[in-house]
Amino acid sequence: MPNLAVLGLQWGDEGKGKIVDILAERSDAVVRFQGGNNAGHTIVVNSKKTILHLIPSGILYENSVCIIGNGVVVNPQTLIEEIETLRKSGIKVSPANLKISSNAHIIMPYHIRIDLLRESSKIGTTGRGIGPAYEDKIGRRGIRMCEFINPSTFKQRLEEFLEEKNMLIKFYGGEEFSIDIILSEYLKYSQFLKDYVFDTHQIINQYISDKKNILFEGAQGILLDIDHGTYPFVTSSNTCSGNIYSGSGIGSGKIKKIIGIVKAYTTRVGNGAFPTELEDSTGEFLRTQGGEFGSTTGRPRRCGWIDLVALKYAIDINGVDDIALTKIDVLSGLDEIKICTAYKLGNEILPYFTNSNEILKKVTPVYQSVKGWGVAFPKDIKDYSQLPNETKIFIKKIEESLKTKVSIVSTGPSRDETIFKENIWE
Numbered sequence: 001m002p003n004l005a006v007l008g009l010q011w012g013d014e015g016k017g018k019i020v021d022i023l024a025e026r027s028d029a030v031v032r033f034q035g036g037n038n039a040g041h042t043i044v045v046n047s048k049k050t051i052l053h054l055i056p057s058g059i060l061y062e063n064s065v066c067i068i069g070n071g072v073v074v075n076p077q078t079l080i081e082e083i084e085t086l087r088k089s090g091i092k093v094s095p096a097n098l099k100i101s102s103n104a105h106i107i108m109p110y111h112i113r114i115d116l117l118r119e120s121s122k123i124g125t126t127g128r129g130i131g132p133a134y135e136d137k138i139g140r141r142g143i144r145m146c147e148f149i150n151p152s153t154f155k156q157r158l159e160e161f162l163e164e165k166n167m168l169i170k171f172y173g174g175e176e177f178s179i180d181i182i183l184s185e186y187l188k189y190s191q192f193l194k195d196y197v198f199d200t201h202q203i204i205n206q207y208i209s210d211k212k213n214i215l216f217e218g219a220q221g222i223l224l225d226i227d228h229g230t231y232p233f234v235t236s237s238n239t240c241s242g243n244i245y246s247g248s249g250i251g252s253g254k255i256k257k258i259i260g261i262v263k264a265y266t267t268r269v270g271n272g273a274f275p276t277e278l279e280d281s282t283g284e285f286l287r288t289q290g291g292e293f294g295s296t297t298g299r300p301r302r303c304g305w306i307d308l309v310a311l312k313y314a315i316d317i318n319g320v321d322d323i324a325l326t327k328i329d330v331l332s333g334l335d336e337i338k339i340c341t342a343y344k345l346g347n348e349i350l351p352y353f354t355n356s357n358e359i360l361k362k363v364t365p366v367y368q369s370v371k372g373w374g375v376a377f378p379k380d381i382k383d384y385s386q387l388p389n390e391t392k393i394f395i396k397k398i399e400e401s402l403k404t405k406v407s408i409v410s411t412g413p414s415r416d417e418t419i420f421k422e423n424i425w426e
């Protein structure tokens with residue numbers, strides 16, 4: 001199997017976890033390269049649900065080494081909890097199959113507090129400290145894994161930064177931190193995690209030289225990308241394919257295929273423009289049928305029709321080779337399915353997507369309709385040819401408009417509810 005990457009092409013929660021889990025069966029390593037525990041990736045195996053926030057979605061396979069790359073921001077407490085939860089359900093997790101980059105930055109408790117205090121800014125963040133942690137990374141005030149696991153360096157770094165953080169917390173009206181309290185808790189975490197820390201870029205490049213199969217797992221979605229998303233209603237990292245290279249430490253040309261995950265409709269958690277949003281009974285239908293409640297915060301996800309204008313942009317920005325279309329089963333029962341094919345601004349049709357939140361708020365989606373395929377989605381479909389005709393027409397429309405083939409169709413949350421329409425491994 002060549003090296004593959006799985007990226008979300010909408011506003012997150014497209015079903016990346018499920019697809020990564022499926023592809024991980026044939027992978028030697030799965031690498032996360034950005035984001036943090038703002039992500040919530042769900043895997044369902046034999047009706048058992050596992051939600052992963054930081055650990056790559058390959059962890060359920062013993063053969064897969066899971067790597068948390070340098071581009072990720074790591075909350076040590078969440079990571080340890082995730083390791084322990086997995087162990088309790090019988091999954092082996094050790095430094096042999098989980099490796100964290102020595103250059104990954106730590107999410108400190110003050111990052112979380114600042115994130116929560118600032119939420120008056122109405123981004124609708126997950127409150128996990130992601131933005132403040134990336135700010136400190138770029139501002140060269142961050143603490144990296146390699147510093148965190150060395151108690152004297154960790155203490156020194158904290159002494160250097162805490163006063164400034166406390167000033168900020170005070171400014172926002174929050175409670176300040178004492179260095180001793182942070183140290184007493186975080187030194188325990190660092191001792192737990194120290195054996196998991198490696199120069200992961202070296203390991204990944206060695207795997208590449210050894211022709212091992214690597215799967216890169218994106219978090220969030222392209223419309224939440226710090227540069228290309230609907231700024232400022234975005235996350236604080238680059239979610240696009242360009243960041244696979246810097247977030248894991250590999251050179252360009254090492255990835256054979258970028259697989260874009262597309263939900264058969266659109267969802268968004270948090271605030272910001274959403275042209276095809278449905279604030280009516282159809283939106284409610286999608287939310288209920290699709291179980292659209294955040295895997296991380298439990299918030300109801302905003303729901304709307306599939307948006308080919310935004311998807312065309314996402315494909316361009318990421319250089320997507322193949323699409324995995326998920327949650328097609330959720331549309332069952334609708335008489336008519338709408339597909340947004342253009343935006344109108346006043347009387348004009350916009351020639352291309354814009355990531356300007358202000359303009360997106362004003363556009364009117366132009367829809368084409370296709371016929372639905374009846375109430376219950378047929379179970380146990382193994383082959384594309386067994387899909388209802390109306391479903392195939394819907395998929396064809398997506399492929400033709402986006403000039404990209406749909407290679408995987410997901411018809412339910414479980415591993416066995418997956419159709420390989422094309423051979424993505426060749």
Ligand code: GDP
Nearest residue numbers: 013014015016017041042295327410411412413
């Ligand atoms: P991610 O963040 O992209 O990994 O997606 P999430 O896990 O946050 O949200 C996707 C949700 O949809 C999870 O509950 C999955 O179990 C579920 N899911 C994934 N694929 C399908 C599918 O094809 N059909 C249905 N009904 N659910 C799916």
Ligand code: IMO
Nearest residue numbers: 012013038039040124125126219220235269270
């Ligand atoms: P996965 O990987 C959906 C959204 C938040 C908020 C914005 C900024 O499961 O697809 P942040 O906490 O990152 O500063 O919040 O980004 N967001 C997500 N929405 N899925 C995610 O991850 C998300 N991660 C962040 O809701 O609007």
Ligand code: MG
Nearest residue numbers: 013040041295
């Ligand atoms: Mg999610």
